[in-house]
Amino acid sequence: MALYKYDAWLHKANATVEEFDKLYSPGAIVAWSGIYRCHACGHEVVHTVDKPLPPQNHHVHKPGIGAIQWRLVVTDYTQSS
Helix, strand or coil: CCCCHHHCCCCCCCCCCCCHCCCCCCCECCCEEEEEEEECCEEEECCCCEEEEEHHHHCCCCCCCCCCCCCEEEECHHHCC
């Protein structure tokens, strides 16, 4: 899970920022840079916009955990403007 120390540099997103609710497949191209977390296992990566998310073979899940799906957890809020 992403950690932070200084509240002044992070703000909670309001409900209208739908990007945090989307799940992405490995290798997907997404519109937001930030920290993405695997929905199934919790593995996190830093991602840069216009590059593909890590591929399927980036990390391996144990049987029964589920498919790799990436979710945005931290981003620069100015991207939403």
